[in-house]
Amino acid sequence: MVTPLPRSRARAFRGAARGAPEIPLAVRRTWQDEAAEPEPAMPTHFLCPISLDMMRDPVTAPTGITYDRESVEGWLERGHSTCPVTARPLRLEELVPNHATRRVIQEWCVANRGLGVERVPTPRVPVSAFDASELLGAVSAAARRGDGPRCRELVARARALGKESERNRRCFTSAGAARALSSAFCHLASERVVPATALEEILAALVVFLPIDEESRRSIASPASLDSVVSILSHGEFPAKVSAVVLLREIASSSDSLCLEAMSKTNGMYSTLVKLLKKPVSPQATKSALVTAYYLVAHSELAASSLVDLGMVQLLVELLVDADRGTTEKALALLDSLLLIGKGRDEAYAQALAVPVIVKKMQHVSDMATEFAVSALWRLCKNFSAEGGGCKAEALQVGAFQKLLLLLQVGCEGVTKDRASELLRLLNGSRDGDECIDTVDFKGLKRPF
Numbered sequence: 001m002v003t004p005l006p007r008s009r010a011r012a013f014r015g016a017a018r019g020a021p022e023i024p025l026a027v028r029r030t031w032q033d034e035a036a037e038p039e040p041a042m043p044t045h046f047l048c049p050i051s052l053d054m055m056r057d058p059v060t061a062p063t064g065i066t067y068d069r070e071s072v073e074g075w076l077e078r079g080h081s082t083c084p085v086t087a088r089p090l091r092l093e094e095l096v097p098n099h100a101t102r103r104v105i106q107e108w109c110v111a112n113r114g115l116g117v118e119r120v121p122t123p124r125v126p127v128s129a130f131d132a133s134e135l136l137g138a139v140s141a142a143a144r145r146g147d148g149p150r151c152r153e154l155v156a157r158a159r160a161l162g163k164e165s166e167r168n169r170r171c172f173t174s175a176g177a178a179r180a181l182s183s184a185f186c187h188l189a190s191e192r193v194v195p196a197t198a199l200e201e202i203l204a205a206l207v208v209f210l211p212i213d214e215e216s217r218r219s220i221a222s223p224a225s226l227d228s229v230v231s232i233l234s235h236g237e238f239p240a241k242v243s244a245v246v247l248l249r250e251i252a253s254s255s256d257s258l259c260l261e262a263m264s265k266t267n268g269m270y271s272t273l274v275k276l277l278k279k280p281v282s283p284q285a286t287k288s289a290l291v292t293a294y295y296l297v298a299h300s301e302l303a304a305s306s307l308v309d310l311g312m313v314q315l316l317v318e319l320l321v322d323a324d325r326g327t328t329e330k331a332l333a334l335l336d337s338l339l340l341i342g343k344g345r346d347e348a349y350a351q352a353l354a355v356p357v358i359v360k361k362m363q364h365v366s367d368m369a370t371e372f373a374v375s376a377l378w379r380l381c382k383n384f385s386a387e388g389g390g391c392k393a394e395a396l397q398v399g400a401f402q403k404l405l406l407l408l409q410v411g412c413e414g415v416t417k418d419r420a421s422e423l424l425r426l427l428n429g430s431r432d433g434d435e436c437i438d439t440v441d442f443k444g445l446k447r448p449f
Contacts (some may be wrong), residue, residue, distance in 0.1 A: 057123035132175035143184035148198035159205040182216035200240040249288035252295035290330035332372035
C-alpha cells in the first residue's frame with residue numbers, strides 16, 4: 001500500500017522528479033518501514049566502571065567491584081594502587097576472574113544475536129609470573145643440555161603465549177625473557193650441530209619480547225651467535241630472515257660499540273645486508289637492513305668502504321626511485337653516510353639517476369628526508385673536481401636551484417640551512433652569466449608571508 005502525500009508535497013515531489021523515470025510501486029517503502037530497529041538495552045551491570053564499555057573479561061577485586069581486565073590492569077599499570085570505585089588498596093595479583101558474570105554476558109549476547117550483538121569470546125587464562133619464569137627456566141635448561149628440539153618446543157610455547165595478549169608479553173618480559181632466550185641462542189649456536197629451526201624459533205620469540213637489554217644484546221653479538229644469524233639471513237625461510245634482520249637492527253641501533261665491532265668482523269655481514277636489499281623479503285626487512293647498515297657505517301669507515309664495493313650506492317639510488325616515506329628516509333640517511341668517503345662519491349657520480357633522485361626527494365617527503373637529501377647533494381657538489389662540476393650542472397638541470405631557494409624561503413634551520421645556502425652559492429656560480437644572482441643574501445632569506 002502506498003502512503004498518500006499531501007497535495008503540496010506531491011506537487012513538489014513531481015517537480016523535483018520531472019524528467020526522471022517513474023519509481024515502480026514494488027520498490028516504494030513507507031517511512032515507517034525505513035525506521036531502524038531499536039538496539040537492545042544493555043544491562044548496566046555488564047559495563048566496566050572504568051571504560052563504561054561491556055566487559056569482555058570480567059575480573060573481581062577484593063573490594064567486590066567487577067571490572068574488565070584490560071581496563072583495571074591498565075589503571076594499575078599507570079601507577080595507581082587503589083580500587084577506582086572504593087579507593088581501597090588493590091594489587092594486580094588480587095584480581096580474580098568472574099566466570100559467572102562472563103557467562104551471563106555471553107548468554108545475553110547470544111539471545112540478542114538477531115539484533116546485531118556479537119558474542120563475547122571466552123578469554124584465555126593470562127600467564128602468571130610464576131608460569132612465565134618456570135617456562136623460561138625450562139628453555140634455559142634445554143639449551144644448556146643442547147636439546148634443540150625440546151628447546152624449540154618450549155620457545156614456541158612461550159612465543160605463542162606472548163603473542164596472545166600485551167599482558168602476557170609484559171609478564172614474560174618482566175620474567176627475563178630476553179636474557180633467557182638470548183642465552184639459549186648463544187648456547188645452541190655454539191653447539192654447531194643444533195637444527196636451524198630451533199635457532200629460528202628463538203629469533204622469532206626474541207622479536208616478540210623486544211626491546212632487549214645490554215646483556216642480551218652482547219649474548220647475540222658473540223661470534224658464534226652472529227655467524228648463526230648471518231646463516232639464517234642467507235639460507236633461512238622468509239619469516240626467519242625477517243626476525244634475524246629485525247634483531248640485528250635492534251642490536252645495531254643501540255650504538256653499543258662492542259656489538260657494532262663484533263658485527264663488523266662477522267663474515268658475510270655486509271654481503272647479506274646488500275642481498276636483502278637486492279632481493280627484498282618484506283618492507284620491514286628492507287627498513288631493518290637499511291638501519292643496520294647505517295649504524296655500521298657510522299661506526300666504521302671500513303664498513304662504508306665494504307658496502308660501496310658491494311654496490312650499495314647503486315642499490316640505494318634505485319631503491320629511492322619509488323620508495324615510501326620510511327624507506328626513503330632510511331635510504332637517504334645511509335646514502336649520505338656513504339658519501340662521506342671518496343669512493344662513495346665516485347660511485348654516486350657514476351650513477352645517472354643519483355642527482356635527479358636526490359633532488360626529487362628534497363621536497364614533499366618529510367623534514368628528515370629533506371635534511372639528508374640536502375646533505376647528500378651538498379657532499380656531491382662541494383667537490384671541485386670535474387665530477388663535482390658535472391654534478392652541479394646536472395643539479396641545475398633538474399631544478400635544484402629553485403627547490404633550494406624555496407626551501408630557504410619556507411624555512412629550515414641549523415646545518416640544513418647552512419648547507420642549502422652554500423649549495424645555492426655553488427650552483428649560482430655554475431649558472432650562465434646572465435642568470436647569476438649576485439645580490440641575494442641566501443642565509444638572510446626570510447619567509448615570504
